[in-house]
Amino acid sequence: MALGAASATSGSASRVTLARPPRKRRLSHTQVRRWVTAYAFLLPALVLMAVFTFYPIIMGMVIMFYDYTVFEPMEFVGFANFSRAFADQDFHKSVLHSVEYIVVVPVLQILSILVAVLVNRSLPGITFFRTAYYIPVVTSTVAVAISWKWLYNSNGILNYALTSLGLIERPLYWLTSKELALPSVMMVTMWKGIGWYMVIYLAGLQSVPKELEEAAAIDGASRWRVIRHVTIPLLKPYVLFATFMSVMGALQVFDEVFVMTGGGPLKSTLTMAVYQYYKAFGAFDFGYAAAIGMLMALMILVFNIPVFRMLAKGGLKYY
Amino acid sequence: MDTRSRAARRLRRAWKVAQIVLLYTALVSVALVTTGPFLWLLSTSLKTVGNVYAFPPQIIPRPVSLDNMIGVWRLLELQKYLLNTIHITAVGLFLTLVVSALAAYPLARMEFPGRNLIFLALVSTLVLPNPAGMIINFLTLQKLRLINTLPAVYLPSIGNAFGIFLLRQTYLSIPAEMEDAARVDGAGELAIWWRVVLPLAKPGIATLAIMNFMGHWNNFLWPLIVLQDPDKYPIATALQYLEGMFQDNFRFVAAGTMFSMVPVLVVFFSMQRYFVSGLAGALKG
Incomplete structure (x- = not known):
């Protein structure tokens, strides 16, 4: 369908230029024709992106200065949405939880590096294990959340296992107590992320030239010293890249929180993205939601400045 | 000794x-x-x-x-949600591939005014935050009277910079001699793209197809926003909805979840070669 549309536009567009005499003599007829062809190929993508990607980026920056609910006409309010956010207790809570969520980053990265080192060898069946580790990544968050909610159930298998091992005395309310809900959801984020970051680190480990490690080993360096002084420094750009993505993901966390707890109990897992969602599609308070989104984007920027600095300073120099 | x-x-x-x-x-x-x-x-x-x-x-x-596996089809009408998912995934995937494959061609092979500007615009969508994206797209679809229709689910994601860049990278790895030969023979650009370039770009297209398939199949939030009628939900959204309704019959929800996972796992297992190589390519590019 789109194919037909593209060829039709290409045909009509070139006919238009054929009818018009070339403005400059230096531009040959075939050249103009080529330009038109190029834009005909780009047209479907450009139109769709103009409507659904570029327009929202620009319009989002506009509506955050407006009081915009679907029920009333738009009204310009200046920075009122931002001052409202600074005074909003629930927003403060959500910022705090999103920042707490960054705890996930170091744990997740260390676990992923360990798993990548574990599977970075040729053993019979290693592809099977790599695949098994990647399954949580390709599964929908809803399926993941349903599985974990079942594990976390107060009569669930996790409580049973921990009680019978004698680690806890009575069942824990993983997702329904104020204290445990956020860490419990963080566990799921880590569990789902390991496979993803494993692949990144695996690519990193496999890009380390074998000769370097061998040369160090021949020079009499112990296995640990080779890892410490050859492998880890060469892996640094990958660590920084993954950390950057991970920090961004943590500050914007939405899916697993929304599906598992919906921000509760008692707003104890309310994160910025979940709060923004409720303001936008629960309360239809679009202007305020856009302002929250902008504050979220700014926070991501601030938190990633140190990572960027390191990328510029040390990380990229190795390559 | x-x-x-x-x-x-x-x-x-x-x-x-x-x-x-x-x-x-x-x-x-x-x-x-x-x-x-x-x-x-x-x-x-x-x-x-x-x-x-x-x-x-x-x-x-x-x-x-197997009672739950059977019951979930009878009672929850799983087929309804699976058909919605197949519809959204098939059309969305097809259109994404066509639109990206078309747009990537001039960016890989042609010189034209505005090329750098388009490049910059595409890159900017990958780095710039789009915090109000869902809100504005919801309002746009409302104006287009598409809310509560399946196209509302896939239309916004069809044109995306990631797919275009991935395929451009693939095209660049194909030697241009064959295209030149076809051009000498008098073939038009559309014919060259279709007959010469696309067949050679299969690995890149496969990578984009798998990623897009997963994205569409697993998407639950956007359908929840733009569809009001639960009968139109794709499977992931439906599961979340049913999980709330069938609290006391969790076995059915578990069985439904299993059914929802099978297609993704089959695609992943059969095409993981492209998946991993594509991921590595995307990292390098």
Whole structure:
């Protein structure tokens, strides 16, 4: 369908230029024709992106200065949405939880590096294990959340296992107590992320030239010293890249929180993205939601400045 | 002397065996952690009313029952949601591939005014935050009177910079001589793109197709926003909706979840070659 549309536009567009005499003599007829062809190929993508990607980026920056609910006409309010956010207790809570969520980053990265080192060898069946580790990544968050909610159930298998091992005395309310809900959801984020970051680190480990490690080993360096002084420094750009993505993901966390707890109990897992969602599609308070989104984007920027600095300073120099 | 060296050799061999045993123990333990929650859900979906809350929990259900697997089709009309998902995924995937494959061609092969500007605009969508994207797209679709229709689910994601860049990278890796030969023979650009470039770009297209398939199949939030009628939900959204409604019959939800996972796992297992190479390519590019 789109194919037909593209060829039709290409045909009509070139006919238009054929009818018009070339403005400059230096531009040959075939050249103009080529330009038109190029834009005909780009047209479907450009139109769709103009409507659904570029327009929202620009319009989002506009509506955050407006009081915009679907029920009333738009009204310009200046920075009122931002001052409202600074005074909003629930927003403060959500910022705090999103920042707490960054705890996930170091744990997740260390676990992923360990798993990548574990599977970075040729053993019979290693592809099977790599695949098994990647399954949580390709599964929908809803399926993941349903599985974990079942594990976390107060009569669930996790409580049973921990009680019978004698680690806890009575069942824990993983997702329904104020204290445990956020860490419990963080566990799921880590569990789902390991496979993803494993692949990144695996690519990193496999890009380390074998000769370097061998040369160090021949020079009499112990296995640990080779890892410490050859492998880890060469892996640094990958660590920084993954950390950057991970920090961004943590500050914007939405899916697993929304599906598992919906921000509760008692707003104890309310994160910025979940709060923004409720303001936008629960309360239809679009202007305020856009302002929250902008504050979220700014926070991501601030938190990633140190990572960027390191990328510029040390990380990229190795390559 | 001789016996001692033999003992040392035996010790070394024993150490090697121990190392391999340790290694596989670690590999299996991690695999149990990553697949365990799903296996437990599978086990639950095969249980009966009686043994779902059995104490101690049964890892392997006794008896194994297919009642939930059948019941979920009868009672929850799973086929309805699966058909919606197939519709959204098939059309969305097809249009994304066509639009990206078309747009990537001039960006890889042609010189034209505005090329750099388009490049910059595309890159900017990958780095710039789009915090109000969902809100504005919802309002746009409302104006287009597409809310509560399936096209509303896939239309916004069809044109995306990631797909265009991925395929442009693929085109650049194809030697241009064959296209020039076709051009000398008098073929138009559209014919060259269709007959010469696309067949050679299959690996890149496959990578984009898998990623896009997963994205569409697993998407739950956007359908929840733009569809008001639960009968139109794709499977992921429907599961979340049903999970709330069937609290006391969790076995059906478990069975439905299993059905929802099968297509993704089949695609992933059969095409993981493209998946991993594509990921590595995307990282380098």
